[in-house]
Amino acid sequence: MFSKACEYGIKAMIYIAQQDGTRRVGLKQIAEATDSPVAFTAKILQTLVRDGVLVSIKGPSGGFNLSRDAEKINLAHIVKAIDGDEIFIGCGLGLEKCDGSRPCPVHFKFASVRDGLSAMLHSTTLKEMADGLDAGKVYLTH
Amino acid sequence: MFSKACEYGIKAMIYIAQQDGTRRVGLKQIAEATDSPVAFTAKILQTLVRDGVLVSIKGPSGGFNLSRDAEKINLAHIVKAIDGDEIFIGCGLGLEKCDGSRPCPVHFKFASVRDGLSAMLHSTTLKEMADGLDAGKVYLTH
């Protein structure tokens, strides 16, 4: 469904959101908390910094924090920054583009599922996810 | 969403289903009709033959046909044969397994979308897809 990079990215962002907004979170801490490879996570966080949804500070006591409130960042934004928008608008059978005026055989059934996924990702914020973690109802690792 | 192999496999199966059940369909014809690479398509069809959902016959006038009626083959079967069942049961954030008793942050929202996709794939038959093609309402290529 999502790439590994995207899975790591979402987990990292949820973890950062869970930490107090003022406190900075370091790469190693993030990678450990999300059970993700450190160096690969670094690359993904760089992508999110370039995208502008994440802020990084170098040096001692440096680290990462969200560029805006956790309730103002949704999962769709993160997915799009890392995996692009294929999952939101792409054809289920890989046709060049999903086009209702020249639909593939699965179009009508697939597009509604895909749009449901898109709506879910757009409406789900980091705040909700972080709150679930705080409440001990959900987990970032197995 | 699906692998390229799976996209090619689904398109190939729909195309084969569209052809008269008695007539055999050759590899090159399938690859051309579905705009897929010939040799790679061959590999995927081999997988489906081994799975038992497709039958192949060698030699002149050989080719492929479905092992049973097109209305008795659903898309989920094909997807599972090629991509496995990760998409049906896997965790959205890549945790080892999706486990409602130890859910990841996206579990409750993700699982319902994923289960909707699964239901769609299970309830959609090759016959429906082939009929749409016959009616000229849908297309296998862009």
Add this chain to the structure above:
DNA sequence: ATAATAAAGGATAAAAATATCCGAAATAAA
């Protein structure tokens, strides 16, 4: 029987995704 045809299967090749390593740059603390 022989030749032609078509899928099977094994060996590679190419491309993309995943993952690691290390020196450079920035920053804060000593």
Add this chain to the structure above:
DNA sequence: TTTATTTCGGATATTTTTATCCTTTATTAT
């Protein structure tokens, strides 16, 4: 100012996915 820390960015390595090639095997038609 020096040192330690931490991210950045480029290079490289590994693994998986995608794709091709070629020989073998089965089958049909001549």
